[in-house]
Amino acid sequence: SAVISQKPSRDICQRGTSLTIQCQVDSQVTMMFWYRQQPGQSLTLIATANQGSEATYESGFVIDKFPISRPNLTFSTLTVSNMSPEDSSIYLCSVNRAWDTEAFFGQGTRLTVV
């Protein structure tokens, strides 16, 4: 299995500010993903974080709003920029390893923008 440490677990932020969420994995992984989950809703993929290259964003998500870093094979950050109340959500980090059949998830970051 892969153990994922995601920080912070929750935060309350003022609109217009930015928050950086960290995802640390206990082993090297090829693929890291960032998801958003609105309360009571399913998961929506924001982007795939590639080590050594720019992240690949899904439709509706842009780099200026959600910049991602992937400096090595065990770490990634997602920044939620210029936040508005609509950004209030749970943000989840997920990883896959080439030999695993399953994806592993962090505990999530519950973000509230006021």
Add this chain to the structure above:
Amino acid sequence: LAKTTQPISMDSYEGQEVNITCSHNNIATNDYITWYQQFPSQGPRFIIQGYKTKVTNEVASLFIPADRKSSTLSLPRVSLSDTAVYYCLVGDKNSNYQLIWGAGTKLIIKP
């Protein structure tokens, strides 16, 4: 990537067997079927994965008919702690493991 359809919610009682069916009519040849469980305030957790026929592990069984257009997750003798949202996904391991998450099934187990 194939999309899935599941019942929005289900109720059952402790000790019963629960079967949750998922429809994936457009499943591709290389797609696997995977089920995840999610408790409130936690990330999803892998339950089981299969390609065809039947797969069983220590927590569940997965039944996949020959046409693979549907699958059924079977939870034997559920307990209150099995109350969670269950997601069915189909995906190709070769497509960067990107997963499309459907609405999931909210399973409520009653005493």
